[in-house]
Every structure is written in C-alpha cells, then in structure tokens.
Amino acid sequence: MAAHAEFEVDGPEGTRTVRLSNPDKVYFPERGFTKRQIAEYYLSVAEPMLRAIGDRPTTLKRYPGGVPGEPFYAKRVPKGAPEWVRQVEVTFPSGRTAHQVCPSEPAVLVWAAGLGTLDFHPWPVRSADVDHPDELRVDLDPQPGTDYADAARVAGVLREVLAEAGLTGFPKTSGGRGIHVLVRIRPEWDFIMVRRAVIALAREVQRRIPEQATVAWWKPDRGERVFLDFNQAARDRTVASAWSIRGNQRATVSTPLTWSQLPEVEPDDFDLQTVPRWLAENGDPHRDLDDRAYGIEVLLDWYARDERDRGLGEMPYPPDYPKMPGEPTRSRKGSLSGQPNSCENSS
Structure with missing residues (x-):
C-alpha cells in the first residue's frame, strides 16, 4: 500500500503537484472505492464541476474515516492549505465571519479529496x-x-x-x-x-x-x-x-439532468464509477x-x-x-x- 501519491494537475496557472497521503485507503467499503479513485473522479469531472462551484465560497463535507463514518462540515479553510487555494470571506447568520475555500482550478478538487472531502457545498453567491x-x-x-x-x-x-x-x-x-x-x-x-x-x-x-x-x-x-x-x-x-459524490455506501453522485431525463432515471444510476462515462457520452446538461x-x-x-x-x-x-x-x-x-x-x- 503506497504511503502517498502525487498528481500533476494542469490548471489556469500552470501545473500543480498535489500530494495525496494514503491513496489506497478504502473510503467506500461495500464497493472498495479508494481515496485515489475519489481524486481521479474529481479530475474527470473538473470542467463542469468548476462551472458549478468555481468562484463560490464552498463548505467541504469531510469524511476522514470514510463511509460509514461521522462527517463534518469544514466551513473555514483548513490549516496548512496550499497558498494557491483561493479564499473568500463570508458572514454567517450569527454575524461571525470566516474565510472559506473558493475553488478555482482542478488542483483544489484533488487537494480537497486528499482531506477526505466527498461532497462540496457551495454558497449561492460569487466571490x-x-x-x-x-x-x-x-x-x-x-x-x-x-x-x-x-x-x-x-x-x-x-x-x-x-x-x-x-x-x-x-x-x-x-x-x-x-x-x-x-x-x-x-x-x-x-x-x-x-x-x-x-x-x-x-x-x-x-x-x-x-x-x-x-x-x-x-x-x-x-x-x-x-x-x-x-x-x-x-x-x-x-x-x-x-457532480459531488455523496457519503453513502453506493458513492452516488449529484448529477445534472435534462427535464426529459429526470423521470426516466434512478439516483443509483449515477455513482463514482458510472458518471465519468455518462458525462463523456451526454455532456453537461x-x-x-x-x-x-x-x-x-x-x-x-x-x-x-x-x-x-x-x-x-x-x-x-x-x-x-x-x-x-x-x-x-x-x-x-x-x-x-x-x-x-x-x-x-x-x-
């Protein structure tokens, strides 16, 4: 089992080297999906996903122990984040403020996957x-x-x-x-x-x-x-x-559809394994x-x-x-x- 893996990720500012610790750690025991596969999945959907969450303050839903396990919402930029991870300040209902991750390039998705992030929860605002x-x-x-x-x-x-x-x-x-x-x-x-x-x-x-x-x-x-x-x-x-993976045993994905497709599918049709091919065949609705x-x-x-x-x-x-x-x-x-x-x- 590898101690770490390195991903060379192209983006608007050039190529980033993203180090992934314990890449073979299993996050979905029933299906055997690993942290490496989560990172590879997010690279495969990076273009449409960044259209969905790019330039938005985003909460990371992290599952450090995998699924099933107790997740937590990271509403602040985690300590040790690379300097190229953009941040944006938001104000909570309490009046307190915090800096949140603002995804801007594919490397951010891989870095977040390395923290055990399964799904991304963007605010409905721009930076x-x-x-x-x-x-x-x-x-x-x-x-x-x-x-x-x-x-x-x-x-x-x-x-x-x-x-x-x-x-x-x-x-x-x-x-x-x-x-x-x-x-x-x-x-x-x-x-x-x-x-x-x-x-x-x-x-x-x-x-x-x-x-x-x-x-x-x-x-x-x-x-x-x-x-x-x-x-x-x-x-x-x-x-x-x-395009977010959800924290259930099937590793289903929140998947964009057309209105005509909506009543014809089942949520379990879309998961970490099937969605990259589905995207390649159907494009981004x-x-x-x-x-x-x-x-x-x-x-x-x-x-x-x-x-x-x-x-x-x-x-x-x-x-x-x-x-x-x-x-x-x-x-x-x-x-x-x-x-x-x-x-x-x-x-």
Whole structure:
C-alpha cells in the first residue's frame, strides 16, 4: 500500500503537484472505492464541476474515516492549505465571519479529496458579492412513504410554475432520493428576499398538488409528501453541488439532468464509477445555466399577494438562527400544515 501519491494537475496557472497521503485507503467499503479513485473522479469531472462551484465560497463535507463514518462540515479553510487555494470571506447568520475555500482550478478538487472531502457545498453567491445570491435553489425532499419518482412528479409541476414566473430551472439528482432545481438569477436581492421568492414558489406548487407537495416545516405535518425545503435558501444553508459524490455506501453522485431525463432515471444510476462515462457520452446538461440571469420580481409579487390576501408571511428559520424580522413564533403548537408554523431542520 503506497504511503502517498502525487498528481500533476494542469490548471489556469500552470501545473500543480498535489500530494495525496494514503491513496489506497478504502473510503467506500461495500464497493472498495479508494481515496485515489475519489481524486481521479474529481479530475474527470473538473470542467463542469468548476462551472458549478468555481468562484463560490464552498463548505467541504469531510469524511476522514470514510463511509460509514461521522462527517463534518469544514466551513473555514483548513490549516496548512496550499497558498494557491483561493479564499473568500463570508458572514454567517450569527454575524461571525470566516474565510472559506473558493475553488478555482482542478488542483483544489484533488487537494480537497486528499482531506477526505466527498461532497462540496457551495454558497449561492460569487466571490465578488457574497451577500447577494445569483442562484435560486429549490430542494425537493421526499418524506417517508415517498421516493425519487414522487419528487420527479413534483419537479414537473415546479417546472410549470417556474415558467409562469418567467424562469428556467435546471434539475439534478441530489445523490439521494431528492432533486435540486437551480435557477440563475441576477444578484440584485439579498438572502432574505431570495428566500421569500422560494417560499412563494413552493407555496404555489403546494396549492396545485396539495396531496403530493408540502411546505410544512414541522416533520409531523408533512405526511407522505415531498417537502419543498425553502430554508435551503437561507444564508449559510447549502446543498451538495452538481457532480459531488455523496457519503453513502453506493458513492452516488449529484448529477445534472435534462427535464426529459429526470423521470426516466434512478439516483443509483449515477455513482463514482458510472458518471465519468455518462458525462463523456451526454455532456453537461447544465452547460447553458449561465447563459441568462433572471429576475425574481414575479415571485416576490406572489409573496406579497400571499401576505396581503391570505395572511401568509414569513416562515420560520432554522432553529440555530437568530430571530429574524417578521418571523412567526418557532412553535408547532396550534399550527396548521402549510402555514408559517414550523422550525425543524429537515436536512
């Protein structure tokens, strides 16, 4: 078993030598995938992945003991990071600040893999303006009794609602049973306003298919429905990026798809071993994501309409957040499903 391996990684600033310790360490015991294979995988998808996370502050989800094992989120640049690993300062909801990794070249992906990073969780902002998201994200989270096929059906309705708001979404598997839909937006609104746009969008989907979709924050209120997790739009809440390996025994990958592919696949179709070939054969379905940035004015109008005509305003924030302006009480007592009534984190 090799003590280390060296990768010569080409990038915009030339070739970097990245040293990988214990490259033959097995990270996925059921399938035998090693740290070396994780690094090789990220090199194989580096081009589309850097389109997805490049120039974004990114949290590293690290599994130092492999899978299964207890991961942790590295929200600060790890000590000893090479000088060529870009950093960007972000502000957390508490008001504290930190410097996060800002991936800018393939060598960063290999270096992160060497730290036991499996998935990358980018903020929905660019380094030049970390307070105004340029990506609206919708997380469709199947609840017990539902599955990926249910999420795909709800995503189809979500697509219709997005179109009515003048928006185009790009779907991907979450790497689990869920689906993420991304919309490029102009960075003109802060996190609070973008989250309200997601709330309005999710409420409209729930109205159309109330037996299949829910915005109820308390888990007992959700039933066997797909939860549209609006709080993934809150500051410092992130989802695994496109092309990220997920920390499950199959080493599945969060994979971009076209809308026509979405209902035809299974999440387990995409893993560390299969995705490089799939990418080579199909290309990147999210290649055009950056071609146009949209406004969210229609969604904010819907939010204002719901507040004015239906008495629906803010929804609870995650429990670790400070009290936010206009937020209802964080209590489930007396709540009604679909109302602003819950504060439990679903992630």
